Amino acid sequence: MKKIVIALMALLCISNGLSAQNSIRWVNSEYDFGAFKEDSGLVTCQFKGINVANEPISIVSTRATCGCTTPEYSYQPFAPGDTITITVSYDPEGRPGRFMKKVYLKNSNDESQSELKIRGVVIGSEATLKSRYPIVCGKLRLQSDMVAIGELSRGKAKAIFVSVYNQTTDTIVPQLKYVPSYIKSSIIPSKIAPGEQSSVSFHFDAFYCEKWGIVNDSVTLITDEHDGEVVTFDVTANIVPNFSKMTPGELKNAPIFELEENRIDFGVVDRKGTPMTMEFKVKNLGKDDLKLYRVYSLDSGVEVIAEKDKVKGGKSAKIKVTVTPSMLKGELLNATIRFVVNDPGNPQPIVRVVGELE
Numbered sequence: 001m002k003k004i005v006i007a008l009m010a011l012l013c014i015s016n017g018l019s020a021q022n023s024i025r026w027v028n029s030e031y032d033f034g035a036f037k038e039d040s041g042l043v044t045c046q047f048k049g050i051n052v053a054n055e056p057i058s059i060v061s062t063r064a065t066c067g068c069t070t071p072e073y074s075y076q077p078f079a080p081g082d083t084i085t086i087t088v089s090y091d092p093e094g095r096p097g098r099f100m101k102k103v104y105l106k107n108s109n110d111e112s113q114s115e116l117k118i119r120g121v122v123i124g125s126e127a128t129l130k131s132r133y134p135i136v137c138g139k140l141r142l143q144s145d146m147v148a149i150g151e152l153s154r155g156k157a158k159a160i161f162v163s164v165y166n167q168t169t170d171t172i173v174p175q176l177k178y179v180p181s182y183i184k185s186s187i188i189p190s191k192i193a194p195g196e197q198s199s200v201s202f203h204f205d206a207f208y209c210e211k212w213g214i215v216n217d218s219v220t221l222i223t224d225e226h227d228g229e230v231v232t233f234d235v236t237a238n239i240v241p242n243f244s245k246m247t248p249g250e251l252k253n254a255p256i257f258e259l260e261e262n263r264i265d266f267g268v269v270d271r272k273g274t275p276m277t278m279e280f281k282v283k284n285l286g287k288d289d290l291k292l293y294r295v296y297s298l299d300s301g302v303e304v305i306a307e308k309d310k311v312k313g314g315k316s317a318k319i320k321v322t323v324t325p326s327m328l329k330g331e332l333l334n335a336t337i338r339f340v341v342n343d344p345g346n347p348q349p350i351v352r353v354v355g356e357l358e
Helices: 002-020 127-130 250-251
Strands: 025-026 030-037 043-051 059-064 067-074 085-091 097-107 113-123 135-137 140-142 146-155 157-165 175-177 183-188 195-207 212-223 230-240 257-259 263-269 276-284 292-294 302-308 316-323 333-343 352-358
Touching: 030 043, 030 212, 043 113, 059 067, 059 085, 067 097, 067 212, 085 097, 085 113, 127 157, 135 230, 140 302, 146 157, 146 195, 175 183, 212 292, 212 333, 263 316, 263 333, 276 292, 292 302, 292 352, 302 333, 316 333, 316 352
Parallel strands: 030 113, 146 230, 263 352
Antiparallel strands: 025 043, 043 085, 059 097, 067 085, 097 113, 135 140, 140 157, 157 195, 175 212, 183 195, 212 230, 257 276, 276 316, 292 333, 302 316, 333 352
16 A cells, blocks of 8 residues: 555656746757957847647746846747747846846746746947046946045944946956055955956945045955056045944033134235134033044144143143134135044034135
8 A cells, every 4th residue: 555655656656847948949049259349239039949839839928137138939839849949038227247148938838937037248339438437547447436425423434435447358356455444445346357347345344444524535455466557536525423323311411513614714815925823712601521533624724723622521632723814725715623532513614714716
């Protein structure tokens, strides 16, 4: 009896296996176009299969994973043993780099779908490359040479990715140099094949950055490991205090930053004159100590020094501003002094420095 049950189960498995077989046996289910130029326009290929069912079948529907891929086929039924041809077109316009697309095909006899794949590498046209990768650096083209991290709380991190494209017929192995300690940077993939793109990642960790406020730094990319062309990525971030873990009691007693005046007017400034200095005060209207994490100016010819870096509640501190006329540009003095402080309501106050150059 046991042997009969085993035999019946085996027959059932064979029967299920036969019923699960596809009605179409594909001669080829993948096609590689290789590398071709975008300017070549639409490219096409054919997939051929044989109806191995015992009855006629027809193609019910097809679906591509992208609008750039178009399948075409006959709507007529295919008799047993007939050859089925599916023509697939790919439009490379505006799509430089490697691609892999799928076409799913449903026939009238099977519950499951057939899957066809196309792949290749599009060598971008000059017009496409200029719009997508406007920065030319030797053998490579870059999406941008500016990396704007934006505002980042102390202790937080953020990653930015910049696309890089190989416009040559050679494999390129670019290198990154002079990366600041608080930035982790890598190129993925590290080897860029002809006509393909890679990504340069910039992982900025504010925990390890010593500066507060606006931070300007750079990372150098060499387009080839053997003394290639060089491009510098300008990396900028704005590091601010993190108040997210403050308790209601801490917020109630938090320092409050107040400016004695928010505009410092140097009046008429002689371009050939000696450096000029003015002072103003900042006051803490809160209870806890006001910490001046950073007091600075990004404008050429303007230097600022704080009397101290901590102001007790109800007290004030002097800020000295020195202007060097020979270093100023333009017709007017129009600079800013920036603060980074531990006031949750106003962590980055700004004071304007103005004057007229003669």
